[in-house]
Amino acid sequence: MKSLDRGILSSYDYKKRGNWIPIGLVCVLVAVMALSMIYPILSALFNGFKANTEVNAFPPHLLPREWHLDNFGKGWSYIDLPLFLRNTLFIFGGNMLVTVAVLGMAAFSLSKLKVPYRKSIYFFFMITLFIPPSTYIIPNFLNLRDLGLLNTFAAFWLPAGASAFFLLLLKNFFDGIHGEMIEAARIDGASDWNCFARIAIPLSIPIFATLAIFVFSTAWNDWFWPSLVMHHDNKYPLATAIYKYVISAKMLDLNIRFAILSMVMLPPIAVFLLFQKFIMRGLHLGGVKG
Known part of the structure; x- marks a missing residue:
């Protein structure tokens, strides 16, 4: 029944x-x-x-x-929307790849490997959630400038690997994976990398789908950080291009402006409506367990 x-x-x-x-x-x-x-x-x-x-x-x-x-x-012919859309999707793809590779391995290490002082490391990342994001904008900009990564998509991908919120969300999800599965794989000769790639990742599709929604939303809506690190028009993401060429435009008719904003506004709404079950399920599965 x-x-x-x-x-x-x-x-x-x-x-x-x-x-x-x-x-x-x-x-x-x-x-x-x-x-x-x-x-x-x-x-x-x-x-x-x-x-x-x-x-x-x-x-x-x-x-x-x-x-x-x-x-x-x-409105479609007023600005090169396909170019800015391509840049946005390129940023999203790189951010998602870094999130899965860097944060996924870090969260798996804190959850399933015997990392020294892993509880202290866990609480350190948790403390960083209380730091206002505006306080590390300038340090991030200076670090990227010294590395020569300004005006490159790596200026988005590198900070994506330092999201404490995503790390803790993944770590809490990995905590729910039974340790017997990892131990059985190690008995069969699997390395830590094989345990992560062949066991943890296939079982973590719901939480990674949730993170994909969050990463997509950030890449689609963020305009301030790209305006700092990107200096060429052909590398702007969609939100920055909309702010500079549509919202700040003085000679653009309001009806054309609203038409452009509508075209930009509808895709993320459609993505959320199609994948909202992954958000709810992922937050439930990745929540802190008692």
Whole structure:
């Protein structure tokens, strides 16, 4: 018999009249919160279909009176979106590879190998989570400058291997892998590398899928750090190019601007809707276990 997951409230709780008012208030609150988040997205999308005079009209209205589909064609030709999209995906691919290789091996070592002072190392990385990210922007920039990595994609890949949050998330997941599996592989002659590559990684697909969503979101939305380390237009990621050439543009019509923003806004929403189960499952599997 297939078991059903029980929520916070059962069907009996919904039938009790005394619970109707609080449940109704919660539903109204959730609906208001959902509308407050969906409205800016719909407003930007529909403004991309309006004429420029209609976007600036007062009072504003959500739906366009006349649909101008050519706004998206003009926005596509205004900047080289495929180039900036390619740069963003290139950054994402490198960051994900570094995350799997460097952070994966580091987390596996802290979880399954007898590393000296591994508890102290674990708490050291945990302490770094309390440091504001703005405090190490300048040291990272100076280190990359001294290494000659400015204006290269390595300026993104190298810092990706120093994410304490991803390290702790992977370490907590590896802690849930039974040690008997690793010991059995070692008895059969497997090295530590084979245990990591042939046992840990195949069992860690859910957590790596979750990290892929986070890495993709960071690569897609980050604009400040690329504006510091990249000095050539042809190497900008998408967010930096949008900020410099669309948001900061003074002579660009608002309807074209909204059309470009809509094209950039929809892909990450689609990615999240398609892979949201991996996020929830990965956070559950990688959570701290009691």
